[in-house]
Amino acid sequence: MRNRKRLIHGLFDSESFFTMMKEKKENVFLPISLNITDKKILIVGGGKVAAHKMKLLSRFSMNLTILAPKICEAIATEKFKVIVKKYEAADLADYFLVYACTDNQELNKKIKSDANQRGLLVNVADNPALCDFVSPAIYKQDELTVAVGSNALNVKKSIAVRDKISEYLESSSGEENVSEFSKNDTFGKVTLVGFGPGDPGLLTLKAVSCLKQADVIFYDALLDDRFLNRFKGKKIPVGKRYGKHSKQQDEINELLLQAARNGLKVVRLKGGDPMLFGRGGEEIEFLNKYGIKVGIVPGITTALAASAEFAIPLTQRFVSSSVAFCNGHNVSGSKIPKADTIVFYMGANCQIELAEKLLLQGWDKKTPVALLSRVSYSDSKKVVVRLEELASKEILTDTPLLIVVGNTINSGK
Secondary structure, three states: OHHHHHHHHHHOOHHHHHHHHHHHOOOOOOOOOOOOOOOOEEEEOOOHHHHHHHHHHOOOOOOEEEEEOOOOHHHHOOOOEEEEOOOOHHHHOOOOEEEEOOOOHHHHHHHHHHHHHOOOEEEEOOOHHHOOOOOOEEEEEOOEEEEEOOOOOOHHHHHHHHHHHHHHHOOHHHHHHHHOOOOOOOOOOEEEEEEEOOOHHHOOHHHHHHHHHOOEEEEOOOOOHHHHHHOOOEEEEOOEEOOEEOOOHHHHHHHHHHHHHOOOOEEEEEEEOOOOOOOHHHHHHHHHHOOOOEEEEOOOOHHHHHHHHOOOOOOEOOOEOOEEEEEOOOOOOOOOOOOOEEEEEOOHHHHHHHHHHHHHOOOOOOOEEEEEEOOOOOOOEEEEEEHHHHOOOOOOOOOOEEEEEOHHHHOOO
């Protein structure tokens, strides 16, 4: 703690600072935090400098536009809006901040002049004298942001101090001190919550607790979403059902990111369990890339709910010592793993192909198959047939449909 006080004291000797700035007649930059929620930011330039600015800004906003006649690969491979054209003053319309990042200083000066005439603030890359604002060296973790500036006089020193602060905060003593100021670990965090197959009675206590605290709930295609009305958070449907996607996964990722960056307590509510055919891994990978922490609350996956509802054990001594969960709607090119019991999720549209594939892999044609629809709901159905029957025709087309294959099906009778 003593070292931290010495470091901070050394950074803020205001009297000597202003004396120095007066003598040098340098610009003085005010360190502030701008509200950029729903604000558009323009980067003019398509090279390495623009790509670097894009990367830095992406930690705070996805509402970026890059404009240049030529775009480098580092920009082209990202998912921001790109306009390939030469700069014109009219391009500045509707933007909140402007970054002039071209390799042409005269063009950068023109961008600065055009923007100032429209009342816009401009950052001119590598030219602090022309800047209306400068970007500090930033350390960001969850809701905590530390910005270190040198009034644009010594960038290397700013980075060195930022790195020292980062090193301290990520040490055990730093974490203990910071934790005193940030007790709420759901702030600015996304929690993936499993809803289960549909019956709200199967939610865990932890899932309900997260829903009560949520500012916003992005929820899957739950057939009875009236249950969510009891929670205060804003409800946004992003449900995905076979052949009926209300939102693409990329769109969902962006919605989660923006909500977390706005400091909201975000719940991503998923049918079943988030980590089993729920694309939880994709969302975690995306959010972690942008420094967003993700929590996970497991849900009862449909296979386990069906096992209980219809008394079908998935494993049983002397009958089945292994079980495999498989994606049932992507049959071509996939290999069904070897297991005593196979459970296919989302298999309604491929049930004949699945049965044929199992027969080709050597399964006995008399193996029992259970087709279970709308598990946990009052109108759930169970139909049991032999594998050879399923290979000849579709048996049950209700969705969502779970298909269980194995000799344990008759064991629970």
